[in-house]
Amino acid sequence: MVGWIEQFPELAALPEEHRRILVDHAATINLPAGTTVFAPGRLAESFLLLLKGRIRVQQTSASGREIVLYRVGGGETCIMTTACLLADELYSAEGITETDVTAISISKEAFDDAIARSPGFRRLVFSQYSHRISDVMHVVEEVAFERLDKRLAARLLELADPAGALTITHQELASELGTAREVVGRQLKELERRGWVTLSRGSIVLTDRDKLDCLASG
Amino acid sequence: MVGWIEQFPELAALPEEHRRILVDHAATINLPAGTTVFAPGRLAESFLLLLKGRIRVQQTSASGREIVLYRVGGGETCIMTTACLLADELYSAEGITETDVTAISISKEAFDDAIARSPGFRRLVFSQYSHRISDVMHVVEEVAFERLDKRLAARLLELADPAGALTITHQELASELGTAREVVGRQLKELERRGWVTLSRGSIVLTDRDKLDCLASG
C-alpha cells in the first residue's frame, strides 16, 4: 500500500509536504464487482482515487432504460463522489463497479485540506472535473446527433478485447447506448449480414474491424 | 461597482479577508448580446461571475444542428471558462451571451489564490460545477429517454414570459431541443390543433398552460 501515490503522476510530482496530507489520511478499500459506489439519494462520504478496476457511471430513466455516461479507470478519480462531497448535492446518476476495484479513500477533511494547500492537487481535481463534463457533453452530442449504427460500431470497437471478441448481451449494449434491445439486435443483424461481426448468444466477435472503424468514424 | 459581491450570497458571507482577494482583483466587463464568450479552440483567460444578463451554453454538431446544454444567469459563475482556466483544457461547447451581460472578471491568479485560502469560495465553485454536470446529465436523460412533445411543452413553458408569450422561431426552438425545424413545426401544429398554443410568424402564445404543464410533467 506504500507507494500507491506513484500511480498518479500528478500526485507523485507534488512536494513531499503535500503528498503527506494525502498519504496520512488514505485508506485502501476493496469493492467487489457490481457494487453501487454512488446512487441517487445517497451522499458520498469520501474522495475516491481508483487504483485498479473500473467504475461505470450511468443514468437510468423512469421507464428503466439506461445509458452509460462515462467510465472511471485506474489512475482516475471518481469526481461524482467529490461533487457530492463538496457541494452536498445529490445526483441522478449512479456508479457501479464493473470489475473488482481497489481504491484509495480520502476523508472529506483531508481532501479539503489538500485542495487548500496544494496547487498541484487542485489542478488534478479540476482537470478530472473538466474531463467528466467533457465526457458527458460528448454523450449529449452522440445521442442527439449521431446515427445509431455509427454509435454501435464505435462502442463495439471500444469494448472489444485485443482479439476482437466481447462478451456482452444485446441488452447490455442497448444500455451502453441508451436505446432498446430490439434495436440493437436489428443493427447487429445488419452488421452480421455485411460480414463485419459474428454473433452468438452472449458474445460478439468483430471480423472486420477496418470496416467497423470506417462506419464509426465516417 | 462597489458592492457587487452582495449579489452572491455565498461570497457576501465570506470573511472580509477572503472577500478582499476577490474584490481587489475584480474588473467589471460588459458584453453585448450575441458575444461568443468561449468556443472550441479558445482558451479562457479569466474567471467570470455574472452580475446581469444570461449566457447560453450549447453544442453544435458537424451537420450544423445545435442543442442547448444550460444557461448561466445572474449570480452564477461560468464554470466552463473556469474549467478551461484550471485544467488548460479545450471544449467542444460554446457560450454565447443571449442578452447584454455585465460580469465580474477575476484573473487566474486571484482565482487560484481565493480557492486556496477560502473554504467558502471553494464550496461555491464546486457547487456550481456540480450543478452544471447535473444540468448536462439531465440533458442526456431528456434527449435519450423523453418524448419530443413533452420536451417541447416543457421548453415552451420555460421560455415564455409571464403573459405566456414568446418571441422565437421554429428553428430556434429546434436548436433548444437538438432536433430539426420541420419536426418542431409539426409538433407545434399539433399543439395548436389542440388549442394549447397560438402560432404566428416568429412568435408563440401559450393559451393553455395547464394542459402544457400536464404534458410536460406527465
Place this chain on the structure above:
DNA sequence: AAAGGTCTGTGACTTAGTCACATAACAACG
C-alpha cells in the same frame, strides 16, 4: 410594386423506438 430575405408548410421517405409476442440456448435437477 418588385425583389430578396426569412420563416413556415408539406409529402415522401428513412431511421429509431415500442409492444407483444415467439423461439432458441443454456443450466440445473430429478
Place this chain on the structure above:
DNA sequence: CGTTGTTATGTGACTAAGTCACAGACCTTT
C-alpha cells in the same frame, strides 16, 4: 436423458422522429 425454468434473442406491426427537397407565405427594403 428429458423436464423445467431462466436468460437471450428474433419478429412483425405499429408509432415517433429525422431527412430531404421543395413550395409558399410573410416581411423589409428600395
